[in-house]
Amino acid sequence: MDYxxxxxxxxxxEQKKFNFARDVIDVRAAEIxxxxxxxxxxxDASEEKISFSDMADRSKQAANVLQAAGIKRGDSVIVVVSxxxxxxxxxxxxxxxxxxxxxxxxxxxxxxxxxxxxxxKASAVVIESNxxxxxxxxxELPNVGVKIVVGEDTPGWHHYYGLxxxxxxxxxxxxxxxxxxxxxxxxxxxxxxxxxTIHTHASSGVGHEITGKYWLNLKQGDLSWCITDTGxxxxxxxxxxxxxxxxxxxxxxEEPVFDxxxxxxxxxxxxxxxxxxxxxxxxxLVQNDLSGLKNEHLRDAxxxxxxxNAEVINTWKEATDISIREGYGQTETVIICAxxxxxxxxxxxxxxxxxxxxxxxxxxxxELVEAGLEGNIAVRVKPHRPLGLFKEYRDNPEKTAEAFQxxxxxxxxxxxxxxxxxxxxxxxxxxxxxxxxxRIGPFEVESALQExxxxxxxxxxxxxxxxxxxxVKAFVILAPGHDPSEELTNTLQDFxxxxxxxxxxxxxxxxxxxxxxxxxxxxxxxxLREKEWRK
Numbered sequence: 001m002d003y004x005x006x007x008x009x010x011x012x013x014e015q016k017k018f019n020f021a022r023d024v025i026d027v028r029a030a031e032i033x034x035x036x037x038x039x040x041x042x043x044d045a046s047e048e049k050i051s052f053s054d055m056a057d058r059s060k061q062a063a064n065v066l067q068a069a070g071i072k073r074g075d076s077v078i079v080v081v082s083x084x085x086x087x088x089x090x091x092x093x094x095x096x097x098x099x100x101x102x103x104x105x106x107x108x109x110x111x112x113x114x115x116x117x118x119x120x121k122a123s124a125v126v127i128e129s130n131x132x133x134x135x136x137x138x139x140e141l142p143n144v145g146v147k148i149v150v151g152e153d154t155p156g157w158h159h160y161y162g163l164x165x166x167x168x169x170x171x172x173x174x175x176x177x178x179x180x181x182x183x184x185x186x187x188x189x190x191x192x193x194x195x196x197t198i199h200t201h202a203s204s205g206v207g208h209e210i211t212g213k214y215w216l217n218l219k220q221g222d223l224s225w226c227i228t229d230t231g232x233x234x235x236x237x238x239x240x241x242x243x244x245x246x247x248x249x250x251x252x253x254e255e256p257v258f259d260x261x262x263x264x265x266x267x268x269x270x271x272x273x274x275x276x277x278x279x280x281x282x283x284x285l286v287q288n289d290l291s292g293l294k295n296e297h298l299r300d301a302x303x304x305x306x307x308x309n310a311e312v313i314n315t316w317k318e319a320t321d322i323s324i325r326e327g328y329g330q331t332e333t334v335i336i337c338a339x340x341x342x343x344x345x346x347x348x349x350x351x352x353x354x355x356x357x358x359x360x361x362x363x364x365x366x367e368l369v370e371a372g373l374e375g376n377i378a379v380r381v382k383p384h385r386p387l388g389l390f391k392e393y394r395d396n397p398e399k400t401a402e403a404f405q406x407x408x409x410x411x412x413x414x415x416x417x418x419x420x421x422x423x424x425x426x427x428x429x430x431x432x433x434x435x436x437x438x439r440i441g442p443f444e445v446e447s448a449l450q451e452x453x454x455x456x457x458x459x460x461x462x463x464x465x466x467x468x469x470x471x472v473k474a475f476v477i478l479a480p481g482h483d484p485s486e487e488l489t490n491t492l493q494d495f496x497x498x499x500x501x502x503x504x505x506x507x508x509x510x511x512x513x514x515x516x517x518x519x520x521x522x523x524x525x526x527x528l529r530e531k532e533w534r535k
Contacts, residue, residue: 001214001342003352010355012387013206015178020205020241021059021096022173028247029056035221036249040085041266043254050085052247055092058085058164060171062093065163066124069146073098073174075123076184078116080104080131080231083254086150086160087230090126091240095182095201098174099124102184102196105231108501110134115193117144119395120184129154178202184394185233187331188432188441196394197233197331204241207334207388210354212242215327215335216274217300220247225266226276227258232437233331234304238276248274260284264292271297278305278437282312282324283467290319300341302327305437306469307425310347326351328425330411331439332403334388336379337423350415350423356386361417366406374416374426378408431525433462435471438503442525445472445506448499452492454482459515461529463508474506475515475528484511 028037033053040048050058071077077099081087087103094101102120104113106128117125117140125144127135129151135141149157176182182201186194212218216238226238236242243250251272255262258281267275275298277285282303301316304327313324327338328350337359339351353359358380361369369375379389381404389409393399403410414426433440442460449458456479463473476492478484489509496505516524 001217001340003340003343006214006355007353010210012356012384015202015206017175018178018202018205019095019173019176020201021056021063021092024205024245025052025056025059025092026173028052028244032220032247035247037244038085038088038250038252039223040083040252041254042084043256048085055088057169058089059092059096060169061164061167062086062089062160063096063171063173064167065148065158065160066090066093066099067097068163068167069124069148069158071097071099071124071146074100074181076100076102076120077124077126078102078104078113078120078122080106080108080113080125080127081150082106082128082256083230083252084150088240088250089164090150090160095176095205096171096173098176098180100181100184100198102186103231103235104186105229105501106131107229107503108134108231109499110136110138111499112501114138114140116186117141119186119193120196124148126150126160132157176201178206179391181391183236185331187233188439188444193444194441195396195399198391198394200391202387203389203391204236204334205245207386208237208241209245210356210388211237211327211329211335212244212246212248214340214355215302215325215338216242216246216276217341218243218246218248218274222246222248222273223251223271223297224248224274224276225251225253225270225272227253227263227278227281228276229437234278234437237304237329237335238302258284260288264288264290267298268292268295273297274300274302276302276304279303279308279312280436280468282308282316283469286312286315286319290316293320298322300325302338304329304335304338306434307348307350313347328423332390332409333379333411336388336411337377346422348424350425352421352423356388358386359423360408361415361423362408366408369416371417371419374414377411377413377415377423379411380407381409382407431461431529433460433470433472435462435465435503436468440472440504442472444500445474445496445504448496448504449474449476449492449506451499452495454479454488454492456480457515459523459525459528460506461525461532463532464535465507471507472504473508473510473532475510475512477512477515 037055038050124146153159183199228234325339361375457477462470516527
């Protein structure tokens with residue numbers, strides 16, 4: 001890749017209408033009908049290859065099922081489905097009918113799902129049958145008009161598989177506007193519960209071309225495996241929009257729990273061309289025997305979500321002859337900065353701005369800072385707003401205005417840029433914790449802990465961890481009558497797991513008698529976090 005030339009010549013397409021299902025999937029189905037779109041491995045060792053032609057048909061059937069059940073254009077649909085083909089069918093089906101798809105990780109608790117249903121004003125919930133128990137005490141479910149179950153037929157629910165089997169493969173896709181709402185990702189923030197991040201049909205459907213073409217370095221017929229969760233925006237990056245825009249095959253392994261030995265055997269046994277994984281996965285893999293990974297197929301290895309330490313990059317390179325190329329993006333964006341093919345890799349660096357993205361380091365007033373000085377990572381949005389950026393935080397004009405100031409979209413992260421134009425990540429501007437790829441808002445964990453009678457007050461911050469990058473740590477002031485103990489720590493951890501998604505629980509708890517606060521009484525998480533990272 002001639003990075004300088006691509007950066008110079010790149011221009012975002014101008015289009016008023018766009019729908020990924022029609023304008024990409026149906027086009028692929030016509031041009032390369034027999035090329036595999038989805039190569040899926042089940043937990044029971046089953047295997048399925050779904051061509052672009054089949055995927056187009058299946059997604060049209062899904063669209064007909066959704067419409068027949070009563071879902072309309074503009075309705076919000078919460079989708080809680082694991083890594084099975086139905087997830088991709090339903091996602092595309094929602095796009096076809098103009099519904100706003102809101103994917104959720106299957107690890108969410110019933111309380112988390114209740115919050116999302118209520119906040120999104122969801123018209124429909126699509127969920128796997130083995131997850132229905134999460135909604136047994138739901139206060140919001142009665143307000144949902146359409147309920148669809150994937151898996152076993154369940155009384156009171158539309159049965160997806162049963163209806164799909166008889167649904168037509170003909171469907172008239174909505175003629176959606178390019179800037180029409182299409183996806184609602186929930187993303188954790190510093191204060192309050194998760195925010196609704198709205199992407200349009202074009203921001204992901206068109207915007208992720210730079211992800212697929214430049215960062216993943218994909219071409220037609222490539223096999224691309226991304227280890228991700230169906231509730232993360234990452235799946236849109238590397239297991240849907242990015243690969244399918246390039247006509248490549250999405251490789252999916254239905255694996256509830258990551259197994260490094262299984263992952264290595266897959267990389268050795270299948271012709272994977274591009275491997276994408278969060279830093280945690282690479283940290284675990286390099287602790288194993290990598291001698292079998294020097295094969296003729298594996299061409300690119302990429303990582304995103306948080307900075308990857310140089311030792312892991314070097315170990316992987318020694319074993320595979322492949323340098324891990326890091327990328328930087330957010331739930332709110334496509335890939336906006338990366339180590340691209342053909343560009344010198346500088347370990348520890350975020351790389352350089354993506355084609356089509358005017359990325360800079362600016363101060364709080366939007367002024368460019370000098371090379372070597374720390375500032376805010378920001379994307380220029382005026383006079384031309386690039387595709388690939390989210391539209392807004394729905395029903396949260398305050399946070400939206402905070403993100404878009406003057407000529408810039410402020411990412412909330414800080415970095416510096418060197419003399420050669422490489423970006424170097426410094427820190428987040430907020431207190432969000434990223435552990436094993438999951439974004440965790442401290443407020444959510446603090447709120448759960450605070451419900452336990454033994455907790456008088458608490459504060460949650462990130463704590464460094466060799467494998468997960470960082471983990472959740474809680475500083476707890478106990479209520480009178482309670483004393484610190486290992487048993488109490490286990491009790492509090494289990495209590496948080498019972499209330500919210502298990503991945504959010506505090507892996508470390510420290511009992512204290514006071515918490516640092518501002519004059520106005522606000523807890524200074526930054527002081528606690530700095531203390532942790534200085535250890």
